[in-house]
Amino acid sequence: HAAWLPPEAFRSLGARRVLVHGDGPLVDTVLDEVARACARYGGRMWHSPSWDVDVDLVLTLRRADALPSSTAQAARAAGEAALIDDGRTLGDEGFLLARAGDVTVVLADAPAGLLYGLFHVVRLCAAAFDPARPPELHRPALRRRMLNHWDNVAVHPVMGQVERGYAGGSIFWRDGRPRGDLARLRAYGRLLAASGINAISVNNVNVARAEARLLTDRLGDVAEIADVLRLYGIRVHLSVTFAAPVALGGLSTADPADEAVRAWWAATTRAVYERIPDFGGYVVKADSEGQPGPFTYGRDHADGANLLAEALAPHGGVVHWRAFVYDHHQDWRDRSTDRARAAYDHFTPLDGRFRTNVVLQVKFGPVDFQVREPVSPVLAALPATRVAVEFQVTQEYTGQQRHICHLGPWWSEVLRFAPWGPGGRTIADVATGEKGEGGGLVAVANTGDDPFWTGHPLAQANLYTFGRLAWDPRLDPRAVLDEWMTLTFPPSATADPELVRRTLHEIMDDSWRTYERYTAPLGVGFMVHPGDHYGPDVDGYEYSRWGTYHFADRDGVGVDRSRASGTGFAGQYPPYWADVYESPERCPDELLLFFHHVSYTHVLHSGSTVIQHIYDTHFAGVEEVEAMRRRWQTLNGMIDPAVYVRVAERLDEQVRSAIEWRDQINTYFLRKSGVPDAHGRRIY
Ligand code: GCW
Incomplete structure (x- = not known):
């Protein structure tokens, strides 16, 4: 399955005349992508021609040698349009997309930028060739x-x-x-x-x-x-x-302060x-869930991390x-x-x-x-x-x-x-x-x-x-x-792309909140089946060693993490949030049970009580999943049948599982609290 890069996603690129200018392995990747798209959709590609050619798209490294004059001109015009002067670099991965005359130009200072620019053109489809498109400068916010x-x-x-x-x-x-x-x-x-x-x-x-x-x-x-x-x-x-010097190097210790250990990491890393x-x-992952770490040698995590950092530097x-x-x-x-x-x-x-x-x-x-x-x-x-x-x-x-x-x-x-x-x-x-x-x-x-x-x-x-x-x-x-969605379900692969998109939005946009509604309530977390972590088990971790508890009793539920009476975790935040989380009145509803142990009749900002919120969200969550399934069924015949069937099967399981969650959670809290559902719905 081609995921978000089906051949059809390259249609608008592949039907055009494309010039790629530059050299190196990543540029070869760009060439390969463009060549395949053009072969499929009837376009044409040139690689670093030294003469002028008429094209629709230029992908070029700014400092590439021997740019033919029209490419150089287009690149300059694109740069000027985006107010990029020659002194300003686009970085290792950045690129510029701009129109110069009737050509779309992608300009980069490094080959990776060309590659990202190419995929951006793919994402934009026809819009990349819109004469009125204003110039865009793209650089990743995060390096890694x-x-x-x-x-x-x-x-x-x-x-x-x-x-x-x-x-x-x-x-x-x-x-x-x-x-x-x-x-x-x-x-x-x-x-x-x-x-x-x-x-x-x-x-x-x-x-x-x-x-x-x-x-x-x-x-x-x-x-x-x-x-x-x-x-x-x-x-x-x-x-x-962290134990590699012992496990692989035959040393008697992995102590970060040991010279032989440092030498082992240095040599191994060099290799x-x-x-x-x-x-x-x-x-x-050190000193965590049984993995070895610096604690064994009486050292701390800075000693441990620096040992490896020194070898890598x-x-x-x-x-x-x-x-x-x-x-x-x-x-x-x-x-x-x-x-x-x-x-x-x-x-x-x-x-x-x-x-x-x-x-x-x-x-x-x-x-x-x-x-x-x-x-x-x-x-x-x-x-x-x-x-x-x-x-x-x-x-x-x-x-x-x-x-x-x-x-x-x-x-x-x-x-x-x-x-x-x-x-x-x-x-x-x-x-x-x-x-x-x-x-x-x-x-x-x-x-x-x-x-x-x-x-x-x-x-x-x-x-x-x-x-x-x-x-x-x-x-x-x-x-x-x-x-x-647009990439994954391109027009030619579906009967009615607009309908498919709208339906997918209806199904997916709010699906995280839906999942939250039918599982553990109000930020309390877990309540999952131990080990595999799938499906409900309210007390599955309650008496375990893993430190994930909800403390439900007949009067209330939640973990008191306040400074005043609880574990003090709320005090780990800078003052603004420390104060908000400290207070059961100010704490956001969705995190209430993470920070506080409250009674079932505590009234939320939403106006509902905790217990009624639990019932309502669990009934609503299941209804939303049932609606997802109905919506998906309307797509039958409109998309790849293998995708249709796979999702349909999983939606059956999601409905089954959501019902299981609803009934276990609601039943558990009804039995604990004795407070009936205000709407008299069936709880077991
Ligand atoms: O969420 C837990 C998982 C473990 C995992 C651990 C971790 C890789 O249940 O399976 O171990 O986190 O993040 O290290």
Whole structure:
């Protein structure tokens, strides 16, 4: 399945006369794309002609040698139209799109910019050739736009080939070996580049024996992937184990203060760069859920991260050090420990101690990728550290790609959140950095060897949206969804493109909020089946070691995280939000149970009581999913039958599952509280 790059998406480009000017591997990729489009749709392509040709589109590097005079003129005119003077650079990845006479010009200073410019032309379709189109300058807000694959090389006995993967096997690995499907890998790189992603890690952050060896004797397997993805401007990163000097190097310790350990990392990293000169760097999950880390040696996370950063620095690499550190052996009886506090408590004392090529990679919320959480206070608490925001495109807690849950609005809300108070700097600003030196955006991938790439065909939109928001966090998620639809369901592939688009919007726009309505209420989180995290189990984690509790009793529900009487987590925010979250009266409804334990009859800002809100949203959530299914049925016969059937089957499961959620949650709270539904609906 071609996802958002079906051949039809190239129709308007492929029917035109196109000139490409420039050299190098990425320019070859551009040439290849244009040549294929032109071969299909009757257009024509020239590569760096030294004479003048009449064309509709010019894609050129500004400083390319020997531009024929008309190309040079067009480039200059385009630059002038966009008020770009010769001194101003478009950056490594930026491009300019402007009309010069009756030619559309894409201008870049580096080959990657040409590639992104090409995909922009594809996205715009005919609009790219509109004579009245004003000039546009595009540069990514974030330098690194990264995907983390939680793919295992060898099949893990519990987690399988891909941890939290809902799209079949891995694109890279199968049963301990590289998959070797380079054509598919290339198609993947192409999709990622067209969404704006430029970095990828190719193995799970939980690093077992086989995966650890990618760093040393199995480096060739990684180099093979890097060789393909490089053609699309994507740099490869590796997840490594902190214990590598012991596990692979035969040393007796992995202590960051040990000279032999430092020498081992330096030599090992040098060997990586000899093989993969543009290698991106390391991703590390240390002292987290059983992974080894610096704590074993009485060192802290700055010591640990700096050890790897020092080895990477001479080669220009970065270490993504994850902040997902908490006690996963908590005693549920212990009310003083709060998992939500952990990352802040561990990392804020270290601010200022990390080397400049360390990026602290922070999950967007303080707990774990729930459908609703407050934004992690860690993101606003380390001004002297480069910080990246981590999202989860794979839908571990949001329906596992059996449910439609379009996450664009949620990520956009997080990126627009202003942790120092309304009007102040946003999370997107933190990820960007004051001078572009921020840590960027990272997401856990949702792709696999499934024919539709993502299991649920509509889950492709989440990956596309992540890439686009990483390129420009200010984009309107609804407009991005629209781009995705237009590319994925082009006119020639459907009977009535307008109807398809409208219907898809009706189904997807609000699907994240729908998912929230029928699952755990008011920000309390979890209530999922332990282990696989699919489907409802209200008390599944209540008496477990994982630190995710809701504390429901006969009178009320929620976690008191206030400073006054609770765990004090609310106090980790800068003053504006610390005060808002501290107060049950001011706390936003959707986060009330994350911050407070309140009675069932507590009245929300919405005017409803907590208990009535629970009933109402759960009945409404199921009705919305039923409506989604009816709407989808109206598309039968209008789109690719394989896509139609796959989505229809999954919608049946989503309806079944939403009903299960509704009935378990409502029944649980009716039994706990004894408060009947004001509308007398059936609760069991
Ligand atoms: O959400 C949890 C997942 C684990 C995962 C962990 C993490 C890779 O349930 O499967 O491990 O997060 O982010 O490290």
